[in-house]
Amino acid sequence: MECVFCKIVNGEIPCKKIYEDDNVLVFLDINPYSLGHTLIIPKKHVLDFETIDEELLMNILKVAKNISKLVCDKLGADGYKLIQNNGLAQEVKHFHLHIIPVYNDEKKMSIDEVYKKITE
Numbered sequence: 001m002e003c004v005f006c007k008i009v010n011g012e013i014p015c016k017k018i019y020e021d022d023n024v025l026v027f028l029d030i031n032p033y034s035l036g037h038t039l040i041i042p043k044k045h046v047l048d049f050e051t052i053d054e055e056l057l058m059n060i061l062k063v064a065k066n067i068s069k070l071v072c073d074k075l076g077a078d079g080y081k082l083i084q085n086n087g088l089a090q091e092v093k094h095f096h097l098h099i100i101p102v103y104n105d106e107k108k109m110s111i112d113e114v115y116k117k118i119t120e
């Protein structure tokens with residue numbers, strides 16, 4: 001299995017996990033656009049927006065509502081973007097929704113510090 005996100009789900013590759021349930025896993029992006037850049041993925045391998053089933057998509061959106069608030073509250077973000085890439089725009093071919101916090105005045109912090117702030 002070559003899919004990096006399936007490897008994360010299976011525990012073959014570590015991640016900074018923020019939340020999981022039976023269907024969904026949430027973790028920090030390894031190469032963040034901003035402090036607290038977070039990815040939400042389905043645990044089962046699904047390619048993209050076109051092929052994901054609606055029930056799973058709704059699960060992901062429900063989790064996105066809660067996690068975007070959690071991440072932004074914990075880090076003091078002033079807003080956030082939700083982004084979901086497909087086709088040529090999509091680097092990892094396993095559906096994922098980005099939560100990208102936006103700041104008036106973004107601080108410098110390591111991923112470990114960000115993770116501690118979110119999970120403490």
Ligand code: AMP
Pocket residue numbers: 004013015028029030031032039084085089090091092093
């Ligand atoms: P996209 O262009 O929407 O496919 O974005 C893929 C995202 O996955 C990028 O923001 C990468 O930094 C992120 N990414 C790739 N590998 C990992 C990993 N092992 N752990 C966390 N995030 C990753």
